Amino acid sequence: MSELSQLPSLNFLLTFETVARHLSFTNAAKELFITQAAVSHQIKVLEDYLGVKLFLREKRKVYLTAEGQKLLPSVVSGLQGISDSLENIRNYDSEDTLVVGVGSSFSANWLVHHLGAFYQQYPEVNLHLKISNNDPDFETEGTDLAVVWGQGEWSNLLFEQLMVVEFTPVCSPQLLNDRFPLHTPEDLIHYPLLDDPDYDVWKEWLEKAGIPERKYRRRTIIRDSNVLIHSALDGHGIALCAVGVVQEYLDSGRLVRPFELSITAGGFYYLLYPEKALRKPLMHLFKDWLIDEVRKSEAYQSSKKPL
Numbered sequence: 001m002s003e004l005s006q007l008p009s010l011n012f013l014l015t016f017e018t019v020a021r022h023l024s025f026t027n028a029a030k031e032l033f034i035t036q037a038a039v040s041h042q043i044k045v046l047e048d049y050l051g052v053k054l055f056l057r058e059k060r061k062v063y064l065t066a067e068g069q070k071l072l073p074s075v076v077s078g079l080q081g082i083s084d085s086l087e088n089i090r091n092y093d094s095e096d097t098l099v100v101g102v103g104s105s106f107s108a109n110w111l112v113h114h115l116g117a118f119y120q121q122y123p124e125v126n127l128h129l130k131i132s133n134n135d136p137d138f139e140t141e142g143t144d145l146a147v148v149w150g151q152g153e154w155s156n157l158l159f160e161q162l163m164v165v166e167f168t169p170v171c172s173p174q175l176l177n178d179r180f181p182l183h184t185p186e187d188l189i190h191y192p193l194l195d196d197p198d199y200d201v202w203k204e205w206l207e208k209a210g211i212p213e214r215k216y217r218r219r220t221i222i223r224d225s226n227v228l229i230h231s232a233l234d235g236h237g238i239a240l241c242a243v244g245v246v247q248e249y250l251d252s253g254r255l256v257r258p259f260e261l262s263i264t265a266g267g268f269y270y271l272l273y274p275e276k277a278l279r280k281p282l283m284h285l286f287k288d289w290l291i292d293e294v295r296k297s298e299a300y301q302s303s304k305k306p307l
Contacts, residue, residue, distance in 0.1 A: 101146035105225035163269040166262035185209040192237035
C-alpha cells in the first residue's frame with residue numbers, strides 16, 4: 001500500500017486521459033469543468049513526477065509524445081476498470097442477471113430437469129450457471145448464489161439447507177441378469193461397484209446393511225459424480241447415488257433401485273451466498289423458486305416409497 005500512496009492523483013490521470021482523447025487543453029478543460037490553466041498545471045505536475053514530457057504543442061496543436069502514447073492504454077484501462085466496479089457495486093441490487101454456481105452432478109441430473117419451468121415463469125431473468133465442483137469464490141467469480149454439498153461449515157458466508165440427500169444403490173436394468181439376481185445386499189458381490197476414491201459412502205451403506213465391506217473389492221473408481229451416474233446409466237456397474245438427483249432416471253426406468261436401504265452420508269445440499277446477495281431481488285426470487293421445486297421433488301419421492 002505504501003507504493004500506491006506515492007502514485008499521482010487520480011484526478012491528474014483523468015485529466016491526462018481527457019487531454020489525450022481531445023488532443024486539446026481547451027476542450028479538456030470544458031469537459032472537466034476546470035480552467036485551462038488548471039489542466040496545464042495538472043499535466044505539468046504529472047510530467048514532473050514521471051520526468052518526461054507527455055504532450056508536445058506545435059502551432060496550436062497538441063500531440064502525444066512516445067511516452068504519452070505508452071502511458072495512455074494503461075490509464076484508460078485503469079479508469080474504465082474503476083468505473084465498471086463502481087457501477088457494478090452501485091447497481092448490484094437492480095441487475096437483471098443472476099449468477100448461480102452449481103456442481104456438475106446436481107446441474108446435469110437434477111437442475112436441468114426443472115429449469116424449463118423457471119424460464120417459462122421468469123422469461124425476463126438472465127440466469128448464468130457456473131458449473132464447477134470447486135468451492136465457489138464469490139468475490140472473484142461474481143457468483144451470487146451457489147448450491148454446494150457439505151456439512152454446513154462455512155465462515156463469513158450465509159447458508160441454509162436445501163436438500164436432504166439419501167444415497168442408495170442404483171443401476172441400469174440391462175446390467176442385471178437371471179444368473180445373479182439382486183435379492184439381498186449380499187448379492188452385490190456378483191457385480192462391480194462404482195465408487196469414488198474415498199470409499200466412505202459405500203462402506204457406510206454396506207455396514208448399515210450388515211455386510212463386511214472388505215468382501216466387496218471389485219470396484220471401479222470414478223472421481224466425478226456426474227461421470228459415475230452416467231457410468232451406471234451405461235450399465236458399467238452399480239453406483240451409490242443421491243436418490244433426489246437421479247429421480248428422473250428412476251422414473252423413466254433408465255435406472256432401477258434394487259434396495260430401499262439408504263444413508264445420508266452426513267451431508268446435505270446447501271444454498272450458499274454472501275451477505276451482500278440479500279440486496280439482490282433476483283437472488284430471493286431464484287432461491288424461493290428453487291426451494292419450492294426441491295420441496296415438490298421431495299414430496300414426490302415420498303409418495304413413491306412403498307407403504
